[in-house]
Amino acid sequence: MSDESVPVGRRFSQVYLQPEALLPDSKRARMRMGHVVAQYMDQDTFGIVLAKKLGIPVPSNYRSAPHWPYILEKMELRDFLDTITVLHHTLERKFQQDRTRITQERLLRDAREIFEEEQIAYRIDDQGGVHLKIDAAFEGERVSLISGLGSARYNNVRSNLDAMFRALDESPPNYKSAVRDIFSAAEGLFKLSFQKPLQMNTTEIQTRLKPAIDRIYSDNTYALRSSQKQVESLRDWVDSVHFYRHEPSSEEPSSPPPETAILMVSQGMAFIRWLAFIDHQIMRSQPLPSPEGTS
Structure with missing residues:
Protein backbone atom coordinates (compact mmCIF):
# COMPACT_ATOMS: atom_id res chain seq x y z
CA MET A 1 0.00 0.00 0.00
CA LYS A 133 -27.46 -6.75 5.58
CA ILE A 134 -26.31 -9.02 2.76
CA ASP A 135 -22.82 -7.56 2.60
CA ALA A 136 -21.14 -4.17 2.36
CA ALA A 137 -21.15 -4.12 -1.44
CA PHE A 138 -24.86 -5.03 -1.62
CA GLU A 139 -25.72 -2.34 0.93
CA GLY A 140 -23.80 0.26 -1.03
CA GLU A 141 -25.67 -0.71 -4.19
CA ARG A 142 -29.00 -0.52 -2.32
CA VAL A 143 -28.34 3.01 -1.07
CA SER A 144 -27.06 4.19 -4.45
CA LEU A 145 -30.05 2.74 -6.30
CA ILE A 146 -32.71 4.20 -4.02
CA SER A 147 -31.11 7.65 -4.08
CA GLY A 148 -31.21 7.59 -7.89
CA LEU A 149 -34.94 6.88 -8.04
CA GLY A 150 -36.19 9.81 -6.02
CA SER A 151 -38.72 11.39 -8.38
CA ALA A 152 -42.44 10.59 -8.35
CA ARG A 153 -42.02 9.07 -11.81
CA TYR A 154 -40.40 6.03 -10.19
CA ASN A 155 -42.90 5.46 -7.36
CA ASN A 156 -43.98 2.08 -8.70
CA VAL A 157 -40.38 0.98 -9.23
CA ARG A 158 -39.51 1.91 -5.65
CA SER A 159 -42.60 0.09 -4.39
CA ASN A 160 -41.38 -3.15 -5.98
CA LEU A 161 -37.87 -2.56 -4.65
CA ASP A 162 -39.28 -2.05 -1.15
CA ALA A 163 -41.11 -5.38 -1.49
CA MET A 164 -37.84 -7.01 -2.58
CA PHE A 165 -35.97 -5.65 0.45
CA ARG A 166 -38.78 -6.81 2.76
CA ALA A 167 -38.54 -10.30 1.27
CA LEU A 168 -34.80 -10.36 2.01
CA ASP A 169 -35.49 -9.12 5.55
CA GLU A 170 -37.76 -12.09 6.33
CA SER A 171 -36.40 -14.82 8.54
CA PRO A 172 -35.45 -16.93 6.70
CA PRO A 173 -35.14 -14.65 3.64
CA ASN A 174 -37.80 -15.21 1.00
CA TYR A 175 -35.46 -15.44 -1.98
CA LYS A 176 -38.13 -16.47 -4.48
CA SER A 177 -40.22 -13.38 -3.74
CA ALA A 178 -37.13 -11.20 -3.82
CA VAL A 179 -36.23 -12.40 -7.31
CA ARG A 180 -39.79 -11.87 -8.53
CA ASP A 181 -39.94 -8.38 -7.00
CA ILE A 182 -36.66 -7.25 -8.55
CA PHE A 183 -37.93 -8.42 -11.94
CA SER A 184 -41.19 -6.51 -11.41
CA ALA A 185 -39.20 -3.37 -10.58
CA ALA A 186 -37.06 -3.73 -13.71
CA GLU A 187 -40.05 -4.54 -15.92
CA GLY A 188 -42.01 -1.58 -14.53
CA LEU A 189 -39.15 0.76 -15.38
CA PHE A 190 -38.79 -0.78 -18.85
CA LYS A 191 -42.51 -0.27 -19.56
CA LEU A 192 -42.32 3.28 -18.23
CA SER A 193 -39.48 4.16 -20.58
CA PHE A 194 -40.83 2.56 -23.75
CA GLN A 195 -44.60 2.72 -23.03
CA LYS A 196 -45.68 0.26 -25.72
CA PRO A 197 -44.42 -3.17 -24.52
CA LEU A 198 -46.82 -5.29 -22.47
CA GLN A 199 -43.91 -7.12 -20.84
CA MET A 200 -40.15 -7.14 -20.66
CA ASN A 201 -38.84 -10.13 -22.59
CA THR A 202 -35.86 -10.77 -24.84
CA THR A 203 -37.75 -9.76 -27.98
CA GLU A 204 -38.97 -6.45 -26.54
CA ILE A 205 -35.53 -5.66 -25.14
CA GLN A 206 -34.01 -6.12 -28.59
CA THR A 207 -36.82 -4.17 -30.27
CA ARG A 208 -37.04 -1.25 -27.84
CA LEU A 209 -33.82 -0.92 -25.87
CA LYS A 210 -31.22 -1.61 -28.55
CA PRO A 211 -32.36 1.26 -30.85
CA ALA A 212 -32.34 3.61 -27.85
CA ILE A 213 -28.79 2.55 -27.05
CA ASP A 214 -27.79 3.07 -30.68
CA ARG A 215 -29.10 6.65 -30.54
CA ILE A 216 -27.62 7.56 -27.16
CA TYR A 217 -24.11 6.36 -28.00
CA SER A 218 -24.10 7.06 -31.74
CA ASP A 219 -21.01 9.28 -31.42
CA ASN A 220 -19.04 6.99 -29.09
CA THR A 221 -18.06 3.73 -30.77
CA TYR A 222 -16.62 1.97 -27.71
CA ALA A 223 -19.49 2.97 -25.43
CA LEU A 224 -21.92 1.80 -28.09
CA ARG A 225 -20.29 -1.62 -28.47
CA SER A 226 -20.04 -2.08 -24.71
CA SER A 227 -23.65 -1.02 -24.13
CA GLN A 228 -24.87 -3.38 -26.85
CA LYS A 229 -23.20 -6.19 -24.89
CA GLN A 230 -25.09 -5.00 -21.81
CA VAL A 231 -28.32 -5.31 -23.76
CA GLU A 232 -27.39 -8.95 -24.39
CA SER A 233 -26.61 -9.35 -20.67
CA LEU A 234 -30.01 -7.93 -19.75
CA ARG A 235 -31.70 -10.42 -22.07
CA ASP A 236 -29.78 -13.27 -20.41
CA TRP A 237 -30.74 -11.94 -16.96
CA VAL A 238 -34.42 -11.85 -17.92
CA ASP A 239 -34.21 -15.45 -19.13
CA SER A 240 -32.53 -16.52 -15.88
CA VAL A 241 -35.19 -14.87 -13.71
CA HIS A 242 -38.02 -16.54 -15.65
CA PHE A 243 -37.03 -19.89 -14.13
CA TYR A 244 -38.31 -18.56 -10.78
CA ARG A 245 -41.42 -16.73 -11.98
CA HIS A 246 -44.70 -18.62 -11.77
CA GLU A 247 -46.49 -18.79 -15.09
CA PRO A 248 -50.13 -19.92 -15.56
CA SER A 249 -50.49 -23.69 -15.99
CA SER A 250 -46.88 -24.26 -14.98
CA GLU A 251 -45.38 -25.91 -11.94
CA GLU A 252 -44.53 -23.56 -9.06
CA PRO A 253 -40.71 -23.31 -9.05
CA SER A 254 -38.72 -23.97 -5.91
CA SER A 255 -36.86 -21.16 -4.20
CA PRO A 256 -33.46 -20.29 -5.67
CA PRO A 257 -30.42 -21.03 -3.49
CA PRO A 258 -29.18 -17.97 -1.56
CA GLU A 259 -26.07 -17.41 -3.66
CA THR A 260 -28.08 -17.55 -6.91
CA ALA A 261 -30.81 -15.27 -5.57
CA ILE A 262 -28.37 -12.63 -4.33
CA LEU A 263 -26.56 -12.72 -7.68
CA MET A 264 -29.81 -12.21 -9.61
CA VAL A 265 -30.99 -9.47 -7.25
CA SER A 266 -27.64 -7.66 -7.40
CA GLN A 267 -27.59 -7.85 -11.19
CA GLY A 268 -31.18 -6.64 -11.29
CA MET A 269 -30.34 -3.63 -9.13
CA ALA A 270 -27.47 -2.72 -11.45
CA PHE A 271 -29.70 -3.07 -14.51
CA ILE A 272 -32.38 -0.87 -12.91
CA ARG A 273 -29.86 1.87 -12.24
CA TRP A 274 -28.71 1.62 -15.87
CA LEU A 275 -32.28 1.62 -17.20
CA ALA A 276 -33.03 4.70 -15.08
CA PHE A 277 -30.16 6.48 -16.85
CA ILE A 278 -31.55 5.36 -20.22
CA ASP A 279 -34.97 6.64 -19.17
CA HIS A 280 -33.50 10.06 -18.34
CA GLN A 281 -31.89 10.19 -21.76
CA ILE A 282 -35.15 9.25 -23.49
CA MET A 283 -37.06 11.89 -21.52
CA ARG A 284 -34.50 14.56 -22.45
CA SER A 285 -34.74 13.68 -26.14
CA GLN A 286 -38.53 13.96 -26.30
CA PRO A 287 -39.73 17.28 -27.79
CA LEU A 288 -41.76 19.57 -25.57
CA PRO A 289 -45.50 19.71 -26.42
CA SER A 290 -46.51 22.60 -28.65
CA PRO A 291 -48.50 25.42 -27.03
CA GLU A 292 -52.25 25.33 -27.62
CA GLY A 293 -53.31 26.74 -30.94
CA THR A 294 -49.94 26.15 -32.64
CA SER A 295 -48.82 23.36 -34.89
Missing part, protein backbone atom coordinates in the same frame (compact mmCIF):
# COMPACT_ATOMS: atom_id res chain seq x y z
CA SER A 2 1.59 3.29 -1.09
CA ASP A 3 1.77 6.31 1.21
CA GLU A 4 -0.75 8.11 -1.02
CA SER A 5 -3.37 5.36 -0.63
CA VAL A 6 -3.11 4.96 3.16
CA PRO A 7 -6.29 6.32 4.84
CA VAL A 8 -5.48 9.28 7.08
CA GLY A 9 -6.87 9.70 10.58
CA ARG A 10 -8.64 6.34 10.84
CA ARG A 11 -8.06 3.86 13.63
CA PHE A 12 -5.57 1.07 12.92
CA SER A 13 -8.22 -1.63 13.28
CA GLN A 14 -10.49 0.03 10.70
CA VAL A 15 -7.71 0.05 8.12
CA TYR A 16 -5.86 -3.22 8.71
CA LEU A 17 -8.07 -5.53 10.79
CA GLN A 18 -11.42 -5.52 8.99
CA PRO A 19 -13.03 -8.99 8.63
CA GLU A 20 -13.34 -10.50 5.16
CA ALA A 21 -17.09 -11.01 5.67
CA LEU A 22 -19.70 -9.25 7.78
CA LEU A 23 -20.01 -10.65 11.31
CA PRO A 24 -23.23 -12.22 12.64
CA ASP A 25 -22.46 -10.80 16.10
CA SER A 26 -19.79 -8.78 17.86
CA LYS A 27 -18.85 -8.42 21.53
CA ARG A 28 -17.27 -5.05 20.78
CA ALA A 29 -20.45 -3.82 19.11
CA ARG A 30 -22.48 -4.91 22.14
CA MET A 31 -20.14 -3.19 24.56
CA ARG A 32 -20.12 0.02 22.54
CA MET A 33 -23.92 -0.04 22.17
CA GLY A 34 -24.17 -0.45 25.93
CA HIS A 35 -22.63 2.99 26.37
CA VAL A 36 -25.00 4.39 23.74
CA VAL A 37 -28.02 2.90 25.52
CA ALA A 38 -26.82 4.41 28.80
CA GLN A 39 -26.49 7.82 27.13
CA TYR A 40 -29.99 7.94 25.62
CA MET A 41 -32.17 5.84 27.93
CA ASP A 42 -34.51 7.07 30.63
CA GLN A 43 -32.59 5.88 33.66
CA ASP A 44 -35.67 5.17 35.77
CA THR A 45 -37.96 3.45 33.26
CA PHE A 46 -36.01 1.94 30.36
CA GLY A 47 -35.27 -1.38 32.06
CA ILE A 48 -38.96 -1.80 32.90
CA VAL A 49 -40.02 -0.94 29.34
CA LEU A 50 -37.47 -3.37 27.90
CA ALA A 51 -38.61 -6.21 30.14
CA LYS A 52 -42.23 -5.56 29.16
CA LYS A 53 -41.56 -5.28 25.41
CA LEU A 54 -39.16 -8.20 25.05
CA GLY A 55 -40.37 -10.52 27.79
CA ILE A 56 -36.90 -10.91 29.30
CA PRO A 57 -35.50 -10.41 32.79
CA VAL A 58 -33.55 -7.19 33.15
CA PRO A 59 -30.99 -6.95 35.98
CA SER A 60 -31.93 -4.80 38.92
CA ASN A 61 -28.89 -2.61 38.31
CA TYR A 62 -30.31 -1.32 34.98
CA ARG A 63 -30.48 2.22 36.42
CA SER A 64 -26.68 2.30 36.57
CA ALA A 65 -25.19 3.44 33.24
CA PRO A 66 -21.84 1.58 33.59
CA HIS A 67 -23.66 -1.79 33.72
CA TRP A 68 -25.32 -1.52 30.29
CA PRO A 69 -22.37 -2.79 28.22
CA TYR A 70 -22.42 -5.97 30.30
CA ILE A 71 -26.21 -6.23 30.22
CA LEU A 72 -26.15 -6.16 26.41
CA GLU A 73 -23.20 -8.56 26.29
CA LYS A 74 -25.21 -11.26 28.06
CA MET A 75 -28.40 -10.86 25.99
CA GLU A 76 -29.51 -13.20 23.24
CA LEU A 77 -28.75 -11.71 19.82
CA ARG A 78 -32.43 -11.06 19.07
CA ASP A 79 -32.84 -9.12 22.32
CA PHE A 80 -29.66 -7.11 21.74
CA LEU A 81 -30.92 -6.02 18.31
CA ASP A 82 -34.45 -5.38 19.58
CA THR A 83 -33.08 -3.16 22.34
CA ILE A 84 -32.03 -0.59 19.75
CA THR A 85 -35.54 -0.43 18.30
CA VAL A 86 -37.18 -0.20 21.72
CA LEU A 87 -34.80 2.56 22.78
CA HIS A 88 -35.56 4.55 19.63
CA HIS A 89 -39.31 4.22 20.26
CA THR A 90 -39.03 5.32 23.92
CA LEU A 91 -37.67 8.66 22.72
CA GLU A 92 -40.77 9.47 20.66
CA ARG A 93 -42.63 11.32 23.42
CA LYS A 94 -39.78 12.15 25.74
CA PHE A 95 -39.17 15.71 24.50
CA GLN A 96 -40.80 18.38 22.36
CA GLN A 97 -41.07 17.44 18.69
CA ASP A 98 -37.89 19.07 17.37
CA ARG A 99 -35.73 17.88 20.24
CA THR A 100 -37.17 14.37 19.93
CA ARG A 101 -36.30 14.26 16.23
CA ILE A 102 -32.75 15.48 16.84
CA THR A 103 -32.22 13.00 19.68
CA GLN A 104 -33.50 10.07 17.61
CA GLU A 105 -31.28 11.09 14.70
CA ARG A 106 -28.26 11.20 16.99
CA LEU A 107 -29.09 7.76 18.38
CA LEU A 108 -29.36 6.33 14.86
CA ARG A 109 -26.10 8.00 13.84
CA ASP A 110 -24.24 6.56 16.84
CA ALA A 111 -25.72 3.07 16.43
CA ARG A 112 -25.06 2.97 12.66
CA GLU A 113 -21.47 4.09 13.22
CA ILE A 114 -20.93 1.16 15.58
CA PHE A 115 -22.51 -1.35 13.21
CA GLU A 116 -20.44 -0.02 10.31
CA GLU A 117 -17.12 0.13 12.14
CA GLU A 118 -17.55 -3.29 13.75
CA GLN A 119 -18.69 -4.74 10.42
CA ILE A 120 -21.72 -6.64 11.68
CA ALA A 121 -24.32 -7.94 9.27
CA TYR A 122 -27.20 -5.59 10.09
CA ARG A 123 -28.47 -2.18 9.07
CA ILE A 124 -30.78 0.17 10.97
CA ASP A 125 -33.69 1.89 9.24
CA ASP A 126 -34.93 5.41 9.96
CA GLN A 127 -37.40 4.18 12.59
CA GLY A 128 -34.81 2.20 14.54
CA GLY A 129 -35.71 -1.19 13.04
CA VAL A 130 -32.80 -3.58 12.50
CA HIS A 131 -32.51 -5.58 9.27
CA LEU A 132 -30.13 -8.16 7.86
